[in-house]
Amino acid sequence: MEANHQRSVSQRPSRRADPEALNQKDKDPEEGFFSSGRLSAEYPMKMLWKKGFIRLLLVGGVVWMMLILSVLLVHIWSCQSSIVFFSAMCNREGKVFIMLDSMGFVPRPPHRCSIPVADDPDAIVIPKVKTPDTIVQNLTYIVEDEETDSVLNSTPLFGGNISWAQRQDSFKLKPKMKVHCGFMHNGGDDMDPKDIEYAKKCRFVVASGIFDGYDTPHQPSNISARSQKLFCFLMVVDEKSFDFIKSNVSVRVDTDGGHWVGIWRLVLLKHQPYDEPRRNGKVPKILVHRLFPETQYSIWIDGKMELIVDPLLMLERYLWRGKNTYAIAQHKHHRNVFEEADANKRRKRYARPLIDLHMKIYYYEGMEPWSPLKRNPSDVPEGAIIIQEHTAMNNLFSCLWFNEVHLFTPRDQLSFGYVVYRLKDKFKFYMFPNCEYNALFILHPHTREHSSKVEWVKSLSEFKKNSALRESRGGFGLWTPYPADLSKVVLPTVVRTSKAG
Numbered sequence: 001m002e003a004n005h006q007r008s009v010s011q012r013p014s015r016r017a018d019p020e021a022l023n024q025k026d027k028d029p030e031e032g033f034f035s036s037g038r039l040s041a042e043y044p045m046k047m048l049w050k051k052g053f054i055r056l057l058l059v060g061g062v063v064w065m066m067l068i069l070s071v072l073l074v075h076i077w078s079c080q081s082s083i084v085f086f087s088a089m090c091n092r093e094g095k096v097f098i099m100l101d102s103m104g105f106v107p108r109p110p111h112r113c114s115i116p117v118a119d120d121p122d123a124i125v126i127p128k129v130k131t132p133d134t135i136v137q138n139l140t141y142i143v144e145d146e147e148t149d150s151v152l153n154s155t156p157l158f159g160g161n162i163s164w165a166q167r168q169d170s171f172k173l174k175p176k177m178k179v180h181c182g183f184m185h186n187g188g189d190d191m192d193p194k195d196i197e198y199a200k201k202c203r204f205v206v207a208s209g210i211f212d213g214y215d216t217p218h219q220p221s222n223i224s225a226r227s228q229k230l231f232c233f234l235m236v237v238d239e240k241s242f243d244f245i246k247s248n249v250s251v252r253v254d255t256d257g258g259h260w261v262g263i264w265r266l267v268l269l270k271h272q273p274y275d276e277p278r279r280n281g282k283v284p285k286i287l288v289h290r291l292f293p294e295t296q297y298s299i300w301i302d303g304k305m306e307l308i309v310d311p312l313l314m315l316e317r318y319l320w321r322g323k324n325t326y327a328i329a330q331h332k333h334h335r336n337v338f339e340e341a342d343a344n345k346r347r348k349r350y351a352r353p354l355i356d357l358h359m360k361i362y363y364y365e366g367m368e369p370w371s372p373l374k375r376n377p378s379d380v381p382e383g384a385i386i387i388q389e390h391t392a393m394n395n396l397f398s399c400l401w402f403n404e405v406h407l408f409t410p411r412d413q414l415s416f417g418y419v420v421y422r423l424k425d426k427f428k429f430y431m432f433p434n435c436e437y438n439a440l441f442i443l444h445p446h447t448r449e450h451s452s453k454v455e456w457v458k459s460l461s462e463f464k465k466n467s468a469l470r471e472s473r474g475g476f477g478l479w480t481p482y483p484a485d486l487s488k489v490v491l492p493t494v495v496r497t498s499k500a501g
Helices: 002-031 036-080 095-102 164-170 193-199 225-230 239-248 282-286 311-320 337-346 352-364 392-407 412-426 434-438 460-465
Strands: 138-142 176-180 204-210 231-237 259-261 264-270 297-301 305-307 326-330 381-389 430-432 441-443
Touching: 138 392, 164 176, 164 392, 176 392, 193 231, 193 264, 204 282, 204 311, 225 231, 225 311, 231 239, 239 259, 239 264, 282 392, 282 412, 297 305, 297 311, 311 381, 311 430, 326 434, 337 352, 337 412, 352 412, 381 412, 381 434, 392 412
Parallel strands: 138 176, 204 231, 204 297, 231 264, 326 430
Antiparallel strands: 259 264, 297 381, 305 441, 326 381
């Protein structure tokens, strides 16, 4: 009995070991292949094959996606191509095209509508009497500051050192007014004497401008013989653009030394007043009456646009028929200045913190977001075409608009509605539909894209760290202490109503 008990006890350790033994036996077949010797030799090879397979899958996936993307891009391009062979490949009724269109990947042509212009330019009767000046009867310009702020700039500023008090006073309408309006003495943008003499005979002007070599002149089409004799077509350029145009297109020189590209006479402005090309481009756009003071009627068109409507028909349609003196198109997407500012920030059209500061000043001064209760259909224009008679009130509006561009950001669409607001209902203008605006021209791409370091600045502290980012001759209203506390101003919430904005 005792012996049996001892045998039983002596067998317990072996029973404890049995599971291990069994496990070991189970492992032995595996170790027959993956023995410690084989594992050390074959494991790196197994991992190498595994990684290679994963990489192959990833590369294959990327190549497959690139192939699909290329096919989709070719499909989109074929639908936009003017070449018959490729356009025939496009299936606008197919599911692929419909899907891409719904996702916003298919470029849409601008919405155009027929313009109710007169049929015959020769039959148009030009008004013999100039629109009378009733509110502002005598407008003159400040050409030299009484006190030059040497801290801001040691040389005269093209737009002047406008104080906050002067700015406020300029919006108070009086029969006799004297305001800043660019072209300060020794401030830059000097015109050649031969061009000054030529412009003296121009009563009807189609003006355009190219700066920093972004474009070459595009010849207007559908211009009647009467308009060719009546209008001066003046293309304002800086020195860089002048050299670029001479190197890339045919330039004719007349007996008086004038330079011509087709119908356009090139008007060279020397000594550009601003560091920012976009701000330089606002001079001829907004201050046509200062560049060409003898002009009675003018049509401004941006340099990247090709005019396709007779200018005399435009004056009849937008000014004379409705007894208007100023006409500009409504913006394609935005009516609200604050929404336009938000779009400028998202598209990096200028420094975001400076756009915010600009808008805070306007909001503090009473500028409200657009609503249907406002008299005008929009606070935001498409400024690429401006049609006007040069009355004293229109010239004053242009001066005040330019002063805002000089003082704050060069985004003139942000300033237009503000100046309209400050002049209340005294400045009357016609804002025509955007579809008509699109029917006036053909848009051409720039020769290159504009780029500036300031567009990427995210905070005011970056300007403090790098003073070279700040413009040296413009935008001083953003750096001159404002006579009120703007830190508590909260901009209105922007509701984004369009994808394109």
